[in-house]
Amino acid sequence: MSTFIRDTIERATVSRRNLLLGAAAGVGAMALPMALGRGAAHAALTDPAIAWSYRDRASAYWNAIVSGGESFVESIGRPKDTLVNLINEGSSEKSLADIKAFLSKTGGNCAIACDPNDSPNARPVVEAVAAQNAFISTIWNKTDDLHPWDFGDNYVSHMTWSDVKPSEQTAEILFKAMGGKGGIVHLGGIPANNPAVQRLQGLKNALARNPDITLLDAQPADWDTQKGAALMASFLTRYGDEIKGVHCANDNIAYGVLEALRAEGIEGMPIVAYDGNPEAVKLVMDGKLLATVFTNPYWGGGITASLAYHAAIGSFKPSEEPRDHREFYGPTVLVTAEDAAAFKAKYMDATPAYDWSDFWGPSNGGIAYN
Known part of the structure; x- marks a missing residue:
């Protein structure tokens, strides 16, 4: 400042x-x-x-x-x-x-x-x-x-x-957990929201580098847990065992995906999310989610x-x-199983003290337009 x-x-x-x-x-x-x-x-x-x-x-x-x-x-x-x-x-x-x-x-x-x-x-x-x-x-x-x-x-x-690159990173983590092949579904945010657009674009960028991964479907779930559960249930009905992984635009949607999977008795499905909420970080630590992204x-x-x-x-x-x-x-921070415990201790078990007059301290530079 x-x-x-x-x-x-x-x-x-x-x-x-x-x-x-x-x-x-x-x-x-x-x-x-x-x-x-x-x-x-x-x-x-x-x-x-x-x-x-x-x-x-x-x-x-x-x-x-x-x-x-x-x-x-x-x-x-x-x-x-x-x-x-x-x-x-x-x-x-x-x-x-x-x-x-x-x-x-x-x-x-x-x-x-x-x-x-x-x-x-x-x-x-x-x-x-x-x-x-x-x-x-x-x-x-x-x-x-x-x-x-x-x-x-x-x-x-x-x-x-800047959600494109972190979304690419979570997608690559998802693909690796799937062994580099198979079908996935994407549950997105509100279509007119910039983060929904960017997180889907990040997934598409990763897909372009992984030809053995197939995007079966991508639909909006409006950032909502209940809509995420309903949409995932419909994906399971339509695609069944073809689904080998799930890419979620935010943590709330991922909670709904987990509900839908539990209702069908499905355990261990690779899932990635976004937002770094406390519940999601705990799910990463417990192995229920592969990764999330914290935006502070x-x-x-x-x-x-x-x-x-x-x-x-x-x-x-x-x-x-x-x-x-x-x-x-x-700022953005990728949270995976390897660092989730340390992340939780720093950002969630204690609240960092911020200088609210340091307007641009943790920011990541000016916005770039395509």
Whole structure:
């Protein structure tokens, strides 16, 4: 993190205290612009409300995301329950409606962290936020033609994860466990989601190098355990013993696959997954899954909220940052049986302490477009 940003955050914290003291003397409104530093006064908000817009908290992945957001909120001296939860339940329409309602309620005095649910929904969400001079940082889903720098400072940043290569790695692990031949099925996420597209592409890249592996079928399971179970049951009915391995787009789907296999009395089917949830890591340790991929959702949730908030209060000016600070990849860690225990001890038995003002520390560089 640059010295300028860190120093400005510290000055902004002090100036917020001075504002409260100075307000009694009638000078607070005059003092604030001077304290915020280089080019930030015109955009700075005072005590903006903070929200996270996401799918649901029943998922271990999203629970980790929001827990990271709560940790950030506590780091700035607020109770964690002041983080507003905008739960869209997998509906892009609800995502947009909830954000518009939040903007109306706060009068635009807010900072929003958001997964838009699907890529096309990102633009109307960002446009609604920018129209109210509020601030937003997004993760995972946006179209390739939508960029933060096209919206000045209000669209602060977008973080996604480069899923193609990790998905190739899990596929190669799957193929090796199958002896390099046989049929597989792929259970994917929501088709319009960037990670669903990339994880399927990673599988296809691996298939191109392994001609004796046959992709029998690939269908969406919408990231959902119950849909994963139903889809796997239908695959078993259709393909039966032809299925020698299963490639899952996320851990939740893999849980459903395991349910469907147990219902048929099938044990030992090679399966790979993605997300690195605690349950999945335990399944890797127990030999029920071959591998999963951790994307550090706790850090992602906290840093996305932090970026939106600090841009809102003027701690830094997004438009003065390089583009790889505005669109960047989050971290990924492949988890296999060989390292699952060490991984669990580091990331799950204890919660790593993060500096929420180190905006780009664990990130993996700027987003590359094909």
